[in-house]
Amino acid sequence: MKLSLLFQAACFTTTSISLNQLHGAQAQPLLVEGDLGCLNDGGTSDGDTCRPASSTTGDKPVGSLLPSHLPEPVVFTNFVENTTVSLSNGREVPVSTGTVTQINQFANSGSSSSTLNSATANSESINLATEFSVLPQALSRSSVDNVLSILQDYQYLDEDPDTVDGMPTYEIFVDSPDLYQRQGNNKVRDSDPNFLPYRIQLREKLQAILQPYLTTVLTTFVQQHYPDACSNKGPSRACTPCYSLIRRYRHGDRVSHATHHDGHAIVTVVVSLSDYGLDYRGGLYVSTGFGQHEFMALKKGDAVVHQSTLLHGVKVYDKLERPETTQRWSWILWYRDSTACADYSYEWFADCAQRGSPLCQQLHSTKVGSVPGIDAKDAYNQVLDLNFAAARGGAGGSAIKVARAYLQQLPSRLEFDQTKAAEFFQMAIQSHHPDGHYGMAHLLLAQAQLQQQQQQQSSDNNMYYQDALVVQAVAHLESAAQLGHVYSQFNLGMVHTYGYVTGHINGTLAASWFITSGLPEGYYVAAQQAKAVGDRERYAQLGQRAHALGFMAPWRKQARQHTGSGGAAGVDLNLPWPTAMDGRQPPKL
Numbered sequence: 001m002k003l004s005l006l007f008q009a010a011c012f013t014t015t016s017i018s019l020n021q022l023h024g025a026q027a028q029p030l031l032v033e034g035d036l037g038c039l040n041d042g043g044t045s046d047g048d049t050c051r052p053a054s055s056t057t058g059d060k061p062v063g064s065l066l067p068s069h070l071p072e073p074v075v076f077t078n079f080v081e082n083t084t085v086s087l088s089n090g091r092e093v094p095v096s097t098g099t100v101t102q103i104n105q106f107a108n109s110g111s112s113s114s115t116l117n118s119a120t121a122n123s124e125s126i127n128l129a130t131e132f133s134v135l136p137q138a139l140s141r142s143s144v145d146n147v148l149s150i151l152q153d154y155q156y157l158d159e160d161p162d163t164v165d166g167m168p169t170y171e172i173f174v175d176s177p178d179l180y181q182r183q184g185n186n187k188v189r190d191s192d193p194n195f196l197p198y199r200i201q202l203r204e205k206l207q208a209i210l211q212p213y214l215t216t217v218l219t220t221f222v223q224q225h226y227p228d229a230c231s232n233k234g235p236s237r238a239c240t241p242c243y244s245l246i247r248r249y250r251h252g253d254r255v256s257h258a259t260h261h262d263g264h265a266i267v268t269v270v271v272s273l274s275d276y277g278l279d280y281r282g283g284l285y286v287s288t289g290f291g292q293h294e295f296m297a298l299k300k301g302d303a304v305v306h307q308s309t310l311l312h313g314v315k316v317y318d319k320l321e322r323p324e325t326t327q328r329w330s331w332i333l334w335y336r337d338s339t340a341c342a343d344y345s346y347e348w349f350a351d352c353a354q355r356g357s358p359l360c361q362q363l364h365s366t367k368v369g370s371v372p373g374i375d376a377k378d379a380y381n382q383v384l385d386l387n388f389a390a391a392r393g394g395a396g397g398s399a400i401k402v403a404r405a406y407l408q409q410l411p412s413r414l415e416f417d418q419t420k421a422a423e424f425f426q427m428a429i430q431s432h433h434p435d436g437h438y439g440m441a442h443l444l445l446a447q448a449q450l451q452q453q454q455q456q457q458s459s460d461n462n463m464y465y466q467d468a469l470v471v472q473a474v475a476h477l478e479s480a481a482q483l484g485h486v487y488s489q490f491n492l493g494m495v496h497t498y499g500y501v502t503g504h505i506n507g508t509l510a511a512s513w514f515i516t517s518g519l520p521e522g523y524y525v526a527a528q529q530a531k532a533v534g535d536r537e538r539y540a541q542l543g544q545r546a547h548a549l550g551f552m553a554p555w556r557k558q559a560r561q562h563t564g565s566g567g568a569a570g571v572d573l574n575l576p577w578p579t580a581m582d583g584r585q586p587p588k589l
């Protein structure tokens, strides 16, 4: 996924912490269980948790959300049609069609705040139904097994940072117009003489197995199924599988790929190379919005075909028996509408953006910088206009970008304005975008930190305002965590490590949130906690997992700042926590 030229990553200045410093932090043990007393205004202790008087997320007290409250994986079953399609080459292909309708605030609440009333809500913005197709057994099981036998023992998949989540990709490209390019390519193993000769051979073998399926089934289906996008623009503009790659998900290293749109592909095909249920649970999901995932129960060789408007991601759950052997492999094809693989993506969303679709406006905003001949000022203004319009129409991702631009966490010419930022974070919340909650938590904690400093200066010991702000911030983090927001889940680990809100340090719960986040930083802190209580085996296991996900990789921190918790820059994993009740403060990672 390419980020918008204008809303690129702004380098967040976070104080980095060395390993030694963090070890130093253990001098104040991270893992101490116990009640610090209910210092929150009006809070009550029931011996286990300290409950602030009037703060709840839904009907639960703030601080009481557990990882086990997160939704269980649900399988997508709502196929609207099962049919057989005759391809132009004479083949008959069975196809099931599914539809996902994206939720936005207009569709959901039927009402909106005064700012939003001025939005151009039309039927396209209210009901963005995105269709996708499943082609069962698009690849034969024996071909899949041949692919896996080539890759299963290959130790040197790419480990460059992924553009969606900033963690190692664990992928290998079978084909790409950028293959073997030294300049500006993160695929270092493709220009390293130690790896290159074997990779060339490996690709030839993979191509020999996979290429026939492209020509006879997949590309033919794509061109026939999406005539306007893929075959009606003339022979040189036929849809072409420009990027072909294989990804590995495996217990102990990468098991997820954050929720996203494939804005760089006019059509995507994902072929599962593993069996749902037998090799893994969960897997590829389609999404009506953040937090609402429905998993595709794909068997070996089944293909999913979709366009950029489909919100999707991957979360692999351990299988129930022998969980340590869980793995999922997928073959991914990103099509462009050019036989020469030229990038025409600046055309793809222009018309529907013009017609007022907020999602198209959001997607098109990332493309205007590459419109041929556009000047920088024009592009800047269009990016801004598109994001404002998209945000007001219910596209949460755009609301987040505008909010971050007001905070100057993304480069823009907007004046720094926290009130406006909060307004746009709230808009994102109405669109069920968890980054809205995370943004609000950030603003509230920064305010709490400031008030704490002022109180300390005036030696006024009234903790009330700061606590109220922290309670509100944690309520936002819990709402976001429920929507699968990994930075919020990580920070709930901090809440229970330091006893914020509850007044009770709960190391077990903290570790569970750190691990649930699936972030390398989460595994790292959980490993340190295990070490602090002398659990060396767990320390080694979690430390290994942190390492496999890029903790300590020289690029991880920068990659994290570019991707945030899912493809959008300008957000920090380290929240501005005020000093906790026992005088400690979370380390900055």
Ligand SMILES: O=C(O)CCC(=O)C(=O)O
Pocket (backbone or CB within 6 Å): 247, 257, 262, 270, 284, 312, 313, 314, 330, 332
């Ligand atoms: O691995 C998969 O099944 C899909 C990955 C994906 O969505 C992507 O790489 O864009």
Ligand SMILES: [Fe+2]
Pocket (backbone or CB within 6 Å): 260, 261, 262, 268, 312
């Ligand atoms: Fe994708």
